[in-house]
Amino acid sequence: MNALTARWTRDSPGGFLLRFxxxxxxxFGVYAFPFELFGVKQDWLGFYLAAYAxxxxxxxxxxxxxxxxxxxxIQGRFPLQIVRTCDAAEISILFATxxxxxxAPARSKLLALLVxxxxxxxxxxxRICSLYFIGAVRPNWFKVSHEEIWPLVLVAFAAFAFARxxxxxxxxxxxxxxxxxx
Numbered sequence: 691m692n693a694l695t696a697r698w699t700r701d702s703p704g705g706f707l708l709r710f711x712x713x714x715x716x717x718f719g720v721y722a723f724p725f726e727l728f729g730v731k732q733d734w735l736g737f738y739l740a741a742y743a744x745x746x747x748x749x750x751x752x753x754x755x756x757x758x759x760x761x762x763x764i765q766g767r768f769p770l771q772i773v774r775t776c777d778a779a780e781i782s783i784l785f786a787t788x789x790x791x792x793x794a795p796a797r798s799k800l801l802a803l804l805v806x807x808x809x810x811x812x813x814x815x816x817r818i819c820s821l822y823f824i825g826a827v828r829p830n831w832f833k834v835s836h837e838e839i840w841p842l843v844l845v846a847f848a849a850f851a852f853a854r855x856x857x858x859x860x861x862x863x864x865x866x867x868x869x870x871x872x
Contacts, residue, residue: 709791717783735774736762743772746818768825768832770818778814781848782807788852794859802855813847 739762747759750766757766764770789802817840825832 706791706793710787713790714783714787717787718780721779721783739772739774739777742777742814742818743770746770746772746815746822749815749819750822764818764822766822766826768822768829770822770825772818776818778810778817778844781814781844782810785810785848785852785855789855789859792856792859794856798859798861802859806851806855809851810844810848813844817844 740759743759743762743764747757747764750757750764754766757764759765762772764772785806786803789799789806792799794802821832821836821840824835
C-alpha cells in the first residue's frame with residue numbers, strides 16, 4: 691500500500707473524513723432537499739415536528755396545566771411553533787454521521803446511536819421547554835437564547851456525546867462498560 695492509499699484506509703483519519711463527508715452529505719441532502727418543488731409533500735416532516743411539539747407540551751404541562759398543543763404549535767403563556775431547525779435534526783445528523791463514519795464494529799455503532807440520539811432529543815426538549823419559560827418570563831432574552839446560546843450548547847453537547855461514543859466504541863471487545871475517566 692502506498693502512502694496515498696494508506697491515508698484513506700478504514701482506520702485512518704482520511705478514511706473517517708471521507709466517510710463523514712459522504713454520509714453527512716447524503717443525510718443533509720435528504721433532510722434539506724426541497725421536495726415540494728417536485729410535487730412531493732413532506733408529510734413525514736410535519737408529523738415529526740408535531741410529535742416534537744406534543745412531547746415538549748407534555749413536559750410543559752407538568753409545570754403549567756393550561757399549555758395546549760395543536761399540530762406543531764405550543765400555546766400557553768408564550769406561544770412556540772416547532773419548525774424545521776427547531777427539531778435539532780442537524781445536530782442529530784452530525785452526531786449520527788460521526789458515529790457511522792467512525793472505524794468501529796457495527797454493534798458498537800448501533801449501541802452508540804441507540805444511546806446518543808435519544809440523549810440529543812432530550813437535550814433539545816430541554817431547549818424547547820427552557821425557551822418557552824424564557825419567552826414567558828423574559829421575552830427580551832428569547833431571541834439571543836434561541837439563536838445564539840442554545841445552538842452553541844447543543845453543538846457542544848453533541849460533540850461531548852460523540853467523544854463519549856468514540857471512547858465507548860474503542861473499548862476492548864467483551865468490555866460492555868464505559869471506560870473510566872482518566
